[in-house]
Amino acid sequence: MTEIIDKDKYVRNIFNTIARKYDLMNLIMTWGMLPGWQKFLLKKTRLTKGKKALDVCCGTGELAMQMAELVGPEGQVWGLDFAQNMLNIAQEKVKNSEQKNITFVEGDALQLPFPNDNFDTVTNGFALRNVLDISQAIKEMTRVVKPGGTVVCIEVSRPHNFLLRMGFNLYFFKVVPLIGKVVDKGKAIDNKFPPYTWLPESLKTFPSQEEIKRIFQGAGLKEVKYYPLGFGAVTVYVGVKRTG
Numbered sequence: 587m588t589e590i591i592d593k594d595k596y597v598r599n600i601f602n603t604i605a606r607k608y609d610l611m612n613l614i615m616t617w618g619m620l621p622g623w624q625k626f627l628l629k630k631t632r633l634t635k636g637k638k639a640l641d642v643c644c645g646t647g648e649l650a651m652q653m654a655e656l657v658g659p660e661g662q663v664w665g666l667d668f669a670q671n672m673l674n675i676a677q678e679k680v681k682n683s684e685q686k687n688i689t690f691v692e693g694d695a696l697q698l699p700f701p702n703d704n705f706d707t708v709t710n711g712f713a714l715r716n717v718l719d720i721s722q723a724i725k726e727m728t729r730v731v732k733p734g735g736t737v738v739c740i741e742v743s744r745p746h747n748f749l750l751r752m753g754f755n756l757y758f759f760k761v762v763p764l765i766g767k768v769v770d771k772g773k774a775i776d777n778k779f780p781p782y783t784w785l786p787e788s789l790k791t792f793p794s795q796e797e798i799k800r801i802f803q804g805a806g807l808k809e810v811k812y813y814p815l816g817f818g819a820v821t822v823y824v825g826v827k828r829t830g
């Protein structure tokens with residue numbers, strides 16, 4: 587039990603610590619490919635003007651802001667995260683933009699503070715690795731999406747091709763922690779891994795694409811598909827909530 591509470595606190599502390607450098611690091615680590623992946627994900631949400639969306643574990647609000655643009659002023663977007671410093675950055679971005687159709691809330695992905703069947707789409711970007719219980723997170727996302735609505739997640743994955751996988755392992759497990767060392771001085775959080783060492787560590791126990799597909803199906807999602815992007819370094823998972 588202590589282990590569980592520890593992981594939650596540890597993850598929150600990580601993101602509260604790196605919040606200011608988070609967007610820059612993301613762009614550097616993904617070699618500028620992130621905006622293209624986000625665009626792909628957004629297409630899979632099937633969002634149109636006037637719709638209602640939720641981004642779970644929204645971090646600094648990048649995806650939520652793009653969704654807000656898609657749904658327009660007649661639509662509404664919520665972003666939820668449990669790290670207040672990440673939310674502060676998201677809120678600053680909204681303050682400095684024209685978009686006023688976004689609400690950011692502090693909350694837990696495993697216990698969403700929203701009623702059943704409430705959103706046209708619910709998304710999650712690069713956070714399934716961080717939650718304590720992946721099945722519970724997907725179940726919660728499914729609970730709050732309307733029947734016929736979409737649940738769309740993007741997460742880091744390992745390429746299947748042997749050579750690409752070797753290159754990926756070298757980059758992700760050796761180079762990323764080094765980049766982190768330059769950016770955040772490699773400071774340990776709660777006497778555990780520094781943030782950009784935690785990033786590859788968290789992938790070690792992360793389920794395969796087929797397992798995630800089964801978790802989606804078990805949560806009540808149909809037409810579940812996954813799409814590897816960036817030579818298989820990330821994967822977008824899509825499911826549609828069953829009607830009735």
Ligand SMILES: C[S@@+](CC[C@H](N)C(=O)[O-])C[C@H]1O[C@@H](n2cnc3c(N)ncnc32)[C@H](O)[C@@H]1O
Nearest residue numbers: 601643644645667668669694695711712713716
């Ligand atoms: C890697 S960041 C991803 C941020 C954003 N979705 C993106 O794509 O850039 C993971 C985020 O998940 C949040 N997080 C992790 N576990 C959470 C939980 N149980 N409830 C709410 N937020 C959580 C962290 O605070 C962090 O902001």
